[in-house]
Amino acid sequence: MTKYPMAAAAVSMLALGLGLGMTPAVAAKMDVSIGMQLEPPNLDPTGGAAAAIDEVVYANVFEGLTRFGPDGAILPGLAESWEISEDGLSYTFKLREGASFHDGSAFDAEDVKFSLDRARAEDSTNAQKALFADISSVEVVDPATVKVMLAKPNGSFLFNMAWGDAVIVATESADGNAANPVGTGPFKFSEWAKGDRVELERYADYWGEAVKLDQVTFKFISDPTAAFAAMMAGDLDAFPAFPAPENLTQFEADPRFEVIIGSSEGETILAMNNKKPPLDNIKVRQAITHAIDRQAIIDGAMFGYGTPIGTHFAPHNPAYVDLTGQSAHDPEKSRALLAEAGVSDLTLALKLPPPSYARRGGEIIAAQLREVGITAEITNVEWAQWLEDVFKAKNFDLTIVSHTEPMDIGIYGRDDYYFQYGDADFKAIMADLANATDPDARTELMQAAQKKIADDAVNAYLFQLARTGVANAKLKGLWPNSPTQANDMTGVSWEE
Amino acid sequence: MRGDHSEHSFVRTAIGHPAFVTGFVLSALFVALALISFVWTPFDPTRLAISNKLQSPSPQHWLGTDHFGRDMLSMIMVGARVSIAVAFVAVGIGMIIGVPLGLYAAARRGSLIDEIIMRGNDLVFAFPSLLLAIMITAVFGPGAVNAIIAIGIFNIPVFARLARGAALSLWTRDFILAARVAGKGRTRISAEHILPNIANLLIVQGTIQFSLAILAEAALAYVGLGAQPPLPSWGRMLADAQTLISLAPHMALIPGFAIIITVLGLNLMGDGLRDLFDPKLRRGRG
Amino acid sequence: MTAYLLRRFISLSLSLVAASLVIFLVMEAVPGDPASFMMGINADPAAVAALREQLGLNEPLPLRYLGWVAGLLQGDFGVSYTYRVPVSELIAERVMISLPLTLYALALSTLIAFPAGILAAARRNSATDLSVMGATQLGVAIPNFWFAMILVLVFAINLRWFSAGGFPGWDAGILAAMKSLTLPAIALALPQASILARVMRSSLIDTLDEDFMRTARAKGLSRSQALRRHALRNALIPVLTIIGLQFSFLLAGGIIIENVFYLPGLGRLVFQAITQRDLIVVRSVVILLVFAVIVVTFLVDLAYAAADPRLRRRR
């Protein structure tokens, strides 16, 4: 094979490659590309609980009866307004007029009944089936009105209906949503290049206020350096949940970018297996909480972004109680507690899921535990293995994970939950909370719950995961906080 | 093979061979670092000091500190221990299992066993090695031991094939026929006559496989499947450094250079050994 | 020669069957259940069980193996657990990136290695020879993922000549697509070019010492004429095998490079599939790669027979 012609072809390719690179791509004003770390396994929010699904479709493609606002408040969605009966058992929703699905089919009460019944059915694959457990029946009063009857009062029913898993799907397109989502939102689905990006485009006859963007592209970049390089090279316009906090200082120093720091619903905890000796002894658990220096972890793992928490509750929530003092960093006390508990040269298995808060936090915590004489043996596991070993099989001593579902203090009431707490008193508080509808009563109950799990030192509560976002300075309207897993693009636009 | 085998002159010519000397010095440097790390390191590599993180090289920390404030030099020294240990045991597995297989297949050339061993080799060669190493460590959990097994498995066919090839060419030699006429069996001949005469080849290939194993361990550690924390490893240092590459380039460059220098040293030594063992190849065969 | 090729064909297909068995069994040993992974952290156990049933994970082992192999033969690799899309479609998308990247890297590697190897061999033990050998020693020693990081740092972030990664898609124009494959191709090509150059050099040096080279010189051919007309073709034959090996290594070897440049190629697909425990995708991609390796080995045998008349049937 003579090699000369091949050489000429390759050299020209290289040269052209270089040449083209010279002209920076001009950012068209009516479209935006958003970076995300995890790719959704599919695009049907009612068929899987992965956060990535909601981060693409929530409020953009699909809408529920109610929806979360930027600050977490519950706003009207496809339900224009609603009346709640005295006994709190019946909710009558007045639906939007003139709303339609992207495939042209009309939106009416039938679709709402279908969606709710589908989610609460026996063989439903909806990940959050519990949200619909209290519904006893759904009645179509007229095409624009739906009446939902509850088996027992549920103060957070409207809150539950705002979840991504409770969005309204059309009877005709429900099954195809995984690969070809059809909703009522301002953007409709246009293309999904697996492993690379999902493209949404403006839905012309959207019922609500017109959005200011023609096209939204979600690009999936799991590798932090690639994410940094993509932002720096101008391939992306924004990265709402930027995976590498250590690079934020460089973005702050660059006028092209704006760093958006907000809070998230992610309570990051060092979960302990309460049923596995010696962790079943409260003194040992307290010793562990005192061995931990929260600020060092925030500085080391998250480069200073994150607020310390003393219990499993989001600090930005009005009902939050600051209990960090109860488990302050005090190695001496920790060693004393261990002595009291009669435990010496303790070795614990610390299993860490992939996110950097876990992998880096884990190394720091292991070093801190070593100071008080506890050896933490680290094993890094993938999500699938974490779910199998830690979450289902409960085969662990310590693990680090961030619970990003909104208002999820209720998990401490579940019996089969992986850190195996299931305390009767706590369950009682939760039951009262479910029945309470008056806001002050709810706040008081929530604070009692927070105090309970802090006193029992169920887990070591580390910090609230900060929402570290980076965006092009000229891009306006992105949510600073993430009250739920979502990238709401409805309010986003380019500044002139 | 008419090699010049008295020890004295072997060492003398070795000193004179530039590639061998540079290679030997570079590799010895890192082996020494690894051994010293057992006894002493400038700082405790697992000790975190978040306050002085990301310092570039300074008189106090010769190679600077990483994102947790740990001393890079100490981590490199202990990392050398991990890399060299993993590579050594992995290549050991490859040799201990691979060479007897190769010799056994060569002694029974053309038989069913020879065919099976060779087909087995083709099979393992057909598998993309890095992908399977990742799968093995993902299946049985990451960690230095699993990395050793994963890399070891892919060294077995290399040595099996090399041993079989070299042994086959020796079986036709007269001194083997003489041994057969003296009534010696296949296994005895393989052990007494064939193995010593292919030892040189194995040593040369050993150094090359050793350097490849170091690269493989670094790759596995880079994707998080090598040695687990708190045990430092070069590959993982690279993975940690990746997101900080523009903020603290030294964090990525230093482990990178450590890997390059060790692998370069081993390859040069391998080349040098190949020339020294077989003067016929003194022409500097690639 | 046909008998030789037929025998090779049979032994290679046996290897393929054995490979499929081994892959299937290794997949079964993988802990972690895709269904629970798909349903997420607070999923309801009943829903997870329903999903397992839906995906057919509870059928007996041999049945699933035979089902899979039968599917393979008709090109149906089954449906991916996570994407719920036919795997063949997924793989087709990804091959459109991994194959061009492999060929691009192989072309670069050959273009660099051949001249370097020939030059080094022709001027054996000269300064050029030593410098080429030194460069190849370095090329082999550099971990390609580290080299990729440096390339991104220099060319994408600082100089902004290339995008830091990602793949615009072939419909965005051949040049744009090739541009985005350039840096990954260079990162992949570096170690391969070094290995190929060394093999080319040593093969040529062996050939230059053959008797027929001396005969050629005695006939009046100059040193370079003799090298070009006689040595090169003889030296190329062993080099073919190395190129065949490199092709199959590059096809799968891009696994880390594709991650650094976030290219949605086969390597990244299988890496994500492993982490998401999407066994059907992992199985299919691995058997595809093994198949590619076997096909390439067979092609190299064919090329051998064509290039070397000694293998052709005797008159």
Add this chain to the structure above:
Amino acid sequence: MSALTISNLRVDIRGKTVLHDIDMTLEPGKILGVVGESGSGKSMTALSVMQLLPRGSRWSGEISVAGNDLALMDEPALCQMRGRDVGMIFQEPMTALNPVQNIGDQVAETVRVHNGASRREAMTIAREMLDRVGLPAENFPLDRFPHDLSGGQRQRVVIAQAIALRPKILIADEPTTALDVTTQAQILDLLKQLVRDEDMGLMLITHDLAVVAGLADTIAILKDGEVVEAGATHSVFRGMRHPYTRALFSASAHVPARKRGPEPAKTPVLSVADVVRDYAQPRRNLFAKRPPFRAVDHVGFEIFHGENVGLVGESGCGKSTLARAVLALDPLQGGEIRLNGHVFSSAGDGPHPELRARMQVVFQDPYGSFNPRHRVRRLVTEPFHLVKSSLRGADLERRIDRALTEVGLSSSDADKYIHEFSGGQRQRIAIARALIIEPALIVLDEAVSALDVSIRAQILDLLAGLSDRLDLSYLFISHDLSVVRAITDRVLVMKAGQIVEQGATESIFENPQHPYTRKLVAATPSLEAALAGGRTGHEERINP
């Protein structure tokens, strides 16, 4: 005007003088014989003329080819000279041709390189040349490949290549050493015709005095890089002024003294009955299973106590296969082999190990016969593996010393490595290894073929002495009839797997019965015949 003149040529390679004070001339139409043992510098002389000296060598003195002085010519001019004014052929025909190019292209290349003739013209010249060297078109078309041809045929192609442009001088460096006796005779005849018809000067380089005696007009004898004697062939042979010439001459014609004749009537040491050996052939295609190649076809013979039997034949006649069968290195397909009357091995039933001690072997290549890793002590005692009662300490030492001194080496050699010995000494160690276990029969497979003439003579003396002193018998296998004639009592002549003739050595050589044996004996160049016949045979043909 002479075609080639060399005066006080001196060549140094990396500081070591390889050739000095070389003076030679070559006239067109004449043959100059250059004789010398390995390492005497004869090939270096040829390479100096061709200016293809190895890297790092320097030469001085004056060489002029076809009138122009090589010292004044730059590389392109030298390239012009090679092939046009001087052609060269080499010793190893099997590797002298490019395996991936057909013979037509290779011969045509000489023409095209020099005068840029078109492909078609060059091909016609190539066809002409191939016919000229005896490779007719009907079964040697231009598109055949070297691997399809035998050694002799390939050497003819190399000659065609060298004389394609009718050069004034042809240099032949050991052209027939690697060939069989009969092929060697044909090639030498071809060279003689070419010299006469093309009026070309031929420099024939060889270590075999007999070859040169019958062919060369003038002769030059080289030793350690200098010409010890030169001149017209018959005057040099008659005069033999230089002692080395005399030593070389006597070693070539040497016949060791042998006392004992064979003692018949005892049970034969070795009896081979009806032995068959087949080689499986690779299938032509999947279905047609090719019949196995019969290398040894129902061979039978016996060797009596103290008798030395020779086995001769050209390469490919099956003598090595027979030797391996006798040594039971390969399974038999038919017949049986007995040692001292006991069945040693037969078809289907492998060798009986306990009988192996009765028979040992000495191989051809002194450098390949020993494991370079072991000392002589361990090499020589390897056969003791067969003896169950293994000797220890003192008696083992004594046995080793006796074996080493028996073959003319000192007991201190036991602790050396094999690479510290010369070719001749190694062959002595091989014999010691065979002797140490006091076998009844030693199989010598081409045991002296790889040795220089002078060393060969010493080894033959050693073997003759041993067979007289110890009651030992040999099976001596060789392609060199003159060696077999010197050492054996009886000879078996083998052709295509069968023994075509056998009998007492002298009667076989004096009046061979079988036509093949006659052809073989006639083709072997013998020194005495050439000298006795003087130049008569040779002169007639010069002036027809």
